[in-house]
Amino acid sequence: MRKVILGISLSAYPYAANAQGLTEAQFGQLLVAIQGSGSHHWLEMAYWTSQIVLAVVASIAAAFAYRQVGLFEQFELLKYLQDQTNREARRHVIKFLANKKYEEWSDDDERNAQTVCSSYDNLGRVFQGRTRIGRSTRDFFLRVWAPSICRTYDILTPYITERINANGPNYMGGYKWLRRVAEPYRSI
Incomplete structure (x- = not known):
């Protein structure tokens, strides 16, 4: 050697x-x-200090990136729920179908009911199927949207029941689940 x-x-x-x-x-x-x-002792100390600082900076950057991903998810879900079509459908259901018998619904009423059901069903399935969406995101949406989720579900219950009978018990499963978990937030 x-x-x-x-x-x-x-x-x-x-x-x-x-x-x-x-x-x-x-x-x-x-x-x-x-x-x-x-x-050269100071060079070795500087090297190890830089490695420690680098590890701390990388950890902070990773935490920041993780938070940004959560905020991005919230923004995308909010954008989906605030889509003009979804907003108009919720408005129609609450304003026109709350006091109208199901047997008297028009094709336009059913189309708006389907839009509301599918948007909330999709949101419920996203919350059910993704463990990445944390409690803070889910709690945010439940706090903000619980009154609309519960009210529209209650108005649309005859329609949902008919669709479940026609398509099986898993139909609108996300919306049913969302309604159940939103109930405690309804009066907040």
Whole structure:
């Protein structure tokens, strides 16, 4: 095994010593004195300090990115619920169908009912199926949208019941689940 001091192999001493105008012994003593003096100790400390700082900065950046992903999810879900078609359908259901018998509903009434049901069913299924969406996102939507979720579900119950009877018990499962978990938030 070759001995190396400051990146210079001992076999290279004669050449390095001649290049410096020193004898081989003088050059060897100089290298040992430089290496043994601890003159590069501050570089090693700076290196390890930079690695610790880098790890802290990376952790902070990862936490920030995780939070940004959560905010992005909230924004996208909010954008979906605030879509003009969904808003108009909810308005129609609350304003026109609340006091209208189901047997008297028009095709337009059913179309708006289906739009409301599908939007809330999709939201419920997203909350059910994704563990990444945390409690804060779900709680935000339940606090803000619980009155609309519960009220529209109550108005649309005859329609939902008919659709479940025609399509099976899992039909509108996300909306049923969403209605159940929104109930405690209804009066907040």
